[in-house]
Amino acid sequence: MSPRTFINLDTPRLILRRFRETDLTSFMEYRNNREVARYQSWESISRVEATKFIAQQSRHRPGIPGKWFQFAAEVKAGGALAGDCALLVIRTTPRIGEIGYTFAPAYQHSGLATEAARAVIDFAFGSLELNRIIATTDCRNAPSFALMERLGMRREGHFVHNAWFKGEWCDEYQYSVLREDWTRVRLA
Ligand SMILES: CC(C)(COP(=O)(O)OP(=O)(O)OC[C@H]1O[C@@H](n2cnc3c(N)ncnc32)[C@H](O)[C@@H]1OP(=O)(O)O)[C@@H](O)C(=O)NCCC(=O)NCCS
Incomplete structure (x- = not known):
């Protein structure tokens, strides 16, 4: 699939697709959940902001350097929006990408993220031909770095007081995986 003709990604239980207007209520619900927001750059989202976000994302495609693309994760059984998974191709080094993810509490602890x-x-390694994917998390966000480790990503940095975040300095871990290692680690 060419990234220019991106339609959906298919997994056993999910369809990863562009956001749609009909996602608004579910999207706002998890974005406004305090626990979900705890280690995110945002705290909450208004209806106006969420509407704008969905409109922008629905016109966007993955793989444009410097622009985050959010894949809406729709559960095949029932069609609910479970969360989203984001991909950024780094503007200055376009064969490197960064991922992030946010799932609604009702869809956590199920392996969906x-x-x-x-x-x-x-x-990212296939259609976009990236060479390296990174992910960064607050060191207190255990579910997030557990997910990175489940994927086979390697912890390669512990950055002390790396971000001024919600009123305090916080430490962050950085994880990565290389294209040349992915086939082996994704099946491990
Ligand atoms: C980070 C986040 C996406 C992780 O979600 P998660 O639900 O822990 O991750 P998964 O969906 O992969 O689920 C893994 C769990 O499902 C369990 N599981 C149940 N059924 C499963 C199945 N069929 N396949 C795989 N795992 C399954 C696993 O054993 C694991 O259990 P555990 O939570 O008790 O360890 C979630 O905590 C979240 O959205 N947090 C808020 C936003 C956030 O902080 N994002 C990261 C910013 S850096």
């Missing part, structure tokens, strides 16, 4: 992230990394 890992399933989504794995498909996005497959797409």
